[in-house]
Amino acid sequence: MKRFAQLIHELENSNKTNDKLAALVGYFSTANDKDKPYVIALFTGKKPRRPVSTALIREWATQLSQIPDWLFAESYHSVGDLSETIALILPPASKQTDKPLNQWITELAQLNGQTDEEKKTFILDAWDQLNTKERFIFNKLISGNFRIGISSKMLVNALAKQSDTDSSKIMHSIMGKWDPSEITYTELIEGVHVNTDSSWPYPFCLAYALEAEADNLGQPQEWQAEWKWDGIRGQIVKRNGELFIWSRGEELVTAQFPELSFLMDELPDGTVLDGEILSVKDGKVQPFSILQQRLNRKTISKNQLNEIPVGFFMYDLLEYKAKDVREQPLSERRALLEEITMQLKTKDIAVLSPVITYESWTELAEIRQESRAMNSEGIMLKKLTSAYHSGRKKGDWWKWKINPYTIDTVMIYAQKGSGRRANHFTDYTFAIRDGEQLITIAKAYSGLTDKEIKEVDSFVRKNAIEKFGPVRTVKPELVFEIAFEGIAISKRHKAGLALRFPRIARWRKDKIAAEINTLEDLRQLYTSTL
Amino acid sequence: MAIIEFTSKGIYCPQGRFYIDPWQPVDLAVTTHGHADHVKWGNKAYLCHDLTKPILKQRLGLDLPVETLPYGKQILINGVKVSLHPAGHVIGSAQIRLEYKGEICVVSGDYKVEYDGISTAFEPVRCHSFVSESTFGLPIYKWQPQQEIFKEISNWVSDNHDQQKTSVLIAYSLGKAQRLIKNLSAQCPIYVHSSIANLNEGLIKAGVDLPETIRITPEIKKETLQQGIVIVPPALADGKWMKSLQSAATGICSGWMQVRAGRRWRSADAGFALSDHADWQGLLQAIHETGAEKVYVTHGFVSPFTKYLNEIGITASEVQTRYGEEEEETAETVTNLKEA
Numbered sequence: 001m002k003r004f005a006q007l008i009h010e011l012e013n014s015n016k017t018n019d020k021l022a023a024l025v026g027y028f029s030t031a032n033d034k035d036k037p038y039v040i041a042l043f044t045g046k047k048p049r050r051p052v053s054t055a056l057i058r059e060w061a062t063q064l065s066q067i068p069d070w071l072f073a074e075s076y077h078s079v080g081d082l083s084e085t086i087a088l089i090l091p092p093a094s095k096q097t098d099k100p101l102n103q104w105i106t107e108l109a110q111l112n113g114q115t116d117e118e119k120k121t122f123i124l125d126a127w128d129q130l131n132t133k134e135r136f137i138f139n140k141l142i143s144g145n146f147r148i149g150i151s152s153k154m155l156v157n158a159l160a161k162q163s164d165t166d167s168s169k170i171m172h173s174i175m176g177k178w179d180p181s182e183i184t185y186t187e188l189i190e191g192v193h194v195n196t197d198s199s200w201p202y203p204f205c206l207a208y209a210l211e212a213e214a215d216n217l218g219q220p221q222e223w224q225a226e227w228k229w230d231g232i233r234g235q236i237v238k239r240n241g242e243l244f245i246w247s248r249g250e251e252l253v254t255a256q257f258p259e260l261s262f263l264m265d266e267l268p269d270g271t272v273l274d275g276e277i278l279s280v281k282d283g284k285v286q287p288f289s290i291l292q293q294r295l296n297r298k299t300i301s302k303n304q305l306n307e308i309p310v311g312f313f314m315y316d317l318l319e320y321k322a323k324d325v326r327e328q329p330l331s332e333r334r335a336l337l338e339e340i341t342m343q344l345k346t347k348d349i350a351v352l353s354p355v356i357t358y359e360s361w362t363e364l365a366e367i368r369q370e371s372r373a374m375n376s377e378g379i380m381l382k383k384l385t386s387a388y389h390s391g392r393k394k395g396d397w398w399k400w401k402i403n404p405y406t407i408d409t410v411m412i413y414a415q416k417g418s419g420r421r422a423n424h425f426t427d428y429t430f431a432i433r434d435g436e437q438l439i440t441i442a443k444a445y446s447g448l449t450d451k452e453i454k455e456v457d458s459f460v461r462k463n464a465i466e467k468f469g470p471v472r473t474v475k476p477e478l479v480f481e482i483a484f485e486g487i488a489i490s491k492r493h494k495a496g497l498a499l500r501f502p503r504i505a506r507w508r509k510d511k512i513a514a515e516i517n518t519l520e521d522l523r524q525l526y527t528s529t530l
Numbered sequence: 531m532a533i534i535e536f537t538s539k540g541i542y543c544p545q546g547r548f549y550i551d552p553w554q555p556v557d558l559a560v561t562t563h564g565h566a567d568h569v570k571w572g573n574k575a576y577l578c579h580d581l582t583k584p585i586l587k588q589r590l591g592l593d594l595p596v597e598t599l600p601y602g603k604q605i606l607i608n609g610v611k612v613s614l615h616p617a618g619h620v621i622g623s624a625q626i627r628l629e630y631k632g633e634i635c636v637v638s639g640d641y642k643v644e645y646d647g648i649s650t651a652f653e654p655v656r657c658h659s660f661v662s663e664s665t666f667g668l669p670i671y672k673w674q675p676q677q678e679i680f681k682e683i684s685n686w687v688s689d690n691h692d693q694q695k696t697s698v699l700i701a702y703s704l705g706k707a708q709r710l711i712k713n714l715s716a717q718c719p720i721y722v723h724s725s726i727a728n729l730n731e732g733l734i735k736a737g738v739d740l741p742e743t744i745r746i747t748p749e750i751k752k753e754t755l756q757q758g759i760v761i762v763p764p765a766l767a768d769g770k771w772m773k774s775l776q777s778a779a780t781g782i783c784s785g786w787m788q789v790r791a792g793r794r795w796r797s798a799d800a801g802f803a804l805s806d807h808a809d810w811q812g813l814l815q816a817i818h819e820t821g822a823e824k825v826y827v828t829h830g831f832v833s834p835f836t837k838y839l840n841e842i843g844i845t846a847s848e849v850q851t852r853y854g855e856e857e858e859e860t861a862e863t864v865t866n867l868k869e870a
Binding site for chain 1: 793799831837
């Protein structure tokens, strides 16, 4: 555990990728062999079953630190992370141990099925032998949510470097099905388990945003342009008579989209497709807000299947006749993909994502202006000679997104942030006009510089009207332009509409509250997206 | 008439007709310490501890009308007995004790209870009412003993030396900077930004025993800095000068570094939870030791800390002040930065 705590410390003690990579390589070269698969599992989000509920953990920590519940809640609000709050608030440990990480995880797993009293004895005893940093980790092990800014790509790069193995091979291996208690580090690196597993997906090829002018990319005819769809990026795997649909979050979502199950019968074995799961009605792609109603549901009703039918727009072919074709140029993969699509008996559900024909960058720029009407986020540019890379690689694929929507709003509530931000009002709620009233439309806490935050903070302190716990109602005076990616109908929000990914685009010091947008403006915008 | 009142200009003693740490100009400003949120320019007279005087002169001008007192010496101001007692916050920091007709009130400014090796150690003062800060008034703030933190910083510096990185510590020029210098000077040469060097000169002249440091000038080679430790104030943390340093590792020294979110927000390489304020236990201990019947809670986690005091049987109320709004480093530092 101490070696792992040291790794976490090193990872958090730098904001430079190279340092983090070096820390990971160092860890995998020196750590306990049995711990390594567990660490890989933790960093890639493989969650064990939660042995103790959050409510209990919180209750025990509050009892042990002898503070009232409300003070725990205040502290939690300030820290912003439950595991960390508990680690900080507990009295100092009375003893020390250095139990290996794998043993802690195994012991935690064994708590499943025990009584609450037994669980409590174990957890309290554990807290009493760990220092603050180790407690934080231990609490994270209980919750299973171990996110510390290590992308799976970075982890894979570290493993590849440490073991001198090809990174895409490692990505395969860790994305497959394996259990840290049954596999050794060497087996995991070698990927012995993946060959027998027909579901394994390939890492998605991702694109960077195009910041420069498209002209800089060279000749237009060297590039394939497609619409950038706003749905769920998905990979469809058909092997050994089975069909698997993976989302980009590396989750299996096969059961959520019964419309696509026909592919099990119609796709040849050894085929892997990359594409976008979209809501498509009468041949037209629907906005993401419609598709969203279909997501993360345990059961899909008949009504939903009728109202929000789903389709798959194919982008690419990764495996053809059980052969990995990712190194072949895009032009060849596209030809094979077209051939596969032709052979499908069921038409119109899984279709090719259309290629945009254009002669010049100027022409493409004009076409891009129509993105919104297509319910697309812009254009994807892929080099015709490009391989299908593992993860993000600069140069071959670019996303050329359209500018976000914006509205002018006025700030009406402010709330203190957490941690260092706890002393400043950094989380704001914004409103638009509805007749004579102001109506809340979005909450955002990013997009301002530190200097601007201080300025807003001082405004809030001087212009607070009411106080509800950490929240202040402020004089509606400061106008902010909010950028967002889409609008959806929402029953939870008073405005009846909710913005997608709202953030502060800029502080409009040049505008007064009378000039902000109205709910009617937003309703019209919504209607125009349908 | 109460012994102190909280007014729009600051904490006021009506009988003595003076203010303590006012934020608007008054006739007499009794000053707890030299941080910018506690002492403003423009008062007709200042009264502070002997060692705060060079700091005020340095920051607010040499012609500033400053009178001083040593710790523990009592004087009368319009019938009010006034004395200064160590607050342990920074060099020269004082709690102000007021006594009138047997009623005693202590205004503590900012304080910490752990001895830092350079500021005179905090001294509990018995009183009827106590004005306390609450900067770190939540139970998540528990400081490690400073020797442990210095060991951590020292290891970090050694690692940086091994990797040919320049160690840059970000610390307030008054307080944290001197504390770091005192505790780290044995390891390697310390290079300080001119705002810190200027303060140090004044303090050394006034008799403070500070180890030698080197003022950063444009002539000093970047490679030379790599051999030592560089200390700069927070205003420079994101500046051009920092970017010009090759392969610098930055470490912020602040109580806010106790929480991961605090470290992330500041995007430094390392965070060390080293504070010149009392932690949760420190605040409670200090308040208990005053024996005060009434506590006024100022700047920090005012609401929860006040609520908690009342729940444990200490009568407390919230007071709005302008303290803690940004401890220092504004125009002064920026000008100095251009010189450097």
